Amino acid sequence: MVKRSIGIDIGRFHLRAVQIAQTASGFCVEKVFARPTRRSTDSPIDMLRALTAEQGFDRRAEVIACLPHHAIFFADVEVDAPTLQGLQAGDASSLRDDLPIVAEQAVVQVCSSRQLPNGRHGALVATTSADLLAEGLALLEEGKVRATRIETPITAVHTAVGFNHPDSNEGVALLLVVDESVLSLAVVQDGNLLVVRNIPLRISRDSDEESIGRQVTDVLSREIEITWRKLFGIEAEADLRAFLVAPSAIAGHLAGAIQEATGCRVTLADPFARMQRGEGIDGASPICLAEGLALRKLLPRESVCVDFLRAHTAQTRSPLNLRKELAVCGGLLIATIVVWIGGLFVHLSRLESQYAQVTTQIQDVFERTLPDEKCVSPLAQLQQKLDSLRGDGGWLASFQPGSRTPLEILGLFSAHHPTEGTLEFDDVLIAGDSVRVIGQCGSFAVLSAWQRTLEEIPGIEIVDEPKPGKDAKTGRVRFTLSLSSGRRVQ
Secondary structure, eight states: OOEEEEEEEEOSSEEEEEEEEEETTEEEEEEEEEEEOOSTTOOHHHHHHHHHHTSOOOTTSEEEEEOSSOOEEEEEEEEOHHHHHHHHTTOOGGGTTTOSSOGGGEEEEEEEEEEOTTSOEEEEEEEEEHHHHHHHHHHHHHTTOOEEEEEOHHHHHHHHHHHHOGGGGSSEEEEEEEOSSEEEEEEEETTEEEEEEEEEOOOOTTOOHHHHHHHHHHHHHHHHHHHHHHHTSSOOOTTOEEEEEOOHHHHHHHHHHHHHHHOOEEEEOOTTSSSEEOTTOOTTOOOHHHHHHHHHHHSOOOSSOOOHHHHHHHHHSOOOOHHHHHHHHHHHHHHHHHHHHHHHHHHHHHHHHHHHHHHHHHHHHHHHHOTTSOOSSHHHHHHHHHHHHHHHHHHHHTTSTTBOOHHHHHHHHHHTOOSSSOEEEEEEEEETTEEEEEEEESOHHHHHHHHHHHHTSTTOEEEEOOOOEEOTTTOOEEEEEEEEOOBOOO
């Protein structure tokens, strides 16, 4: 499986990007993009968008970026173990008196740490402003780039040089990075960064190799002596190893000038020393920094690594009070249980009310149907009475084959009962084919509607008009209706 990673170097006057693929055969530089951004018409945002849209960079590859604002390094900060842990967690309060900004606005990362003879720890700490970091992240976001990590230039160069030149991680060595405006000097001991210094340079467009070399060597001669005395208390070795990263146009001359002025053994960093090169990739491209960024994701993870993005995210995220969160969750859980139990009681109360209503209805039906019997078990007694009536009706119907039984006639009356208004039967007399109904209803309209319904039933005929009359006391309409049940329709 091929793993890909993209490193983006956003400098003050340039933008460079490298895509590296890791395969079974090793690492390969697949894509390289390098453009100057000196002119006002040069848009870093458009360049970032063009990486995937026009240059063919993989959209799914993870992106590690380096922003143009150089971090401030505090070398050999002597701290105890708890303070070191605080710095590693992003707490800058111990550097409050040394920071040029308020500690709350500082984003801190520990680049390296080492045990000192006195039991304390010496740490190389990099810090930058949260505002500057936010500006850089906004630039990436506007360019449709989602970085997963933000590093410093010197740590990225350290990664690239250490990969392509493994001997740089043995003993003491210098890392020298020369770009358009800054000379970065780093001391490396057994692969660990001890000191990082960023020194401004005054290099104009019309500067020639001689003037650039003279300016760099003058600064280096002085700074190497100061750094060695402060760090080791001795003068620098005459044959000190130095690994130089510089623009290809001046790299060769600059290496010779530095070697002659300082006595160091200068090696030009080759970004392709142990790296395969894809088709069409120019070997002279100044990609060492961007390559180091891309390698960070593909190489085995180190115990100490710089990631300003992670520190910034942790710093800007709202702090969570675990006890408060647990209290809120517990309160919500208790409220949910209380509401659920309350709902159960409401449902139980409603069921009890419905049960009482059904029981009352059964009692009323029993008293109207069997007024002379004592109510013991209404449903069982009603079922027994229905079975008795069904048996009697069947026995009587056997004498008149084809005629309707009393239960069938009562069933017809029940099925065709008016849906609107009230209609009650006081007495129903069934004798053979004749049926007489004595009852009362709420109005003449209800009675007329029921008559029309009965006339539509096959085999049922109204023999005599009901001659209804209105009760003066109750206001209800009383009637007597004579019907002929006839025979079943076959």
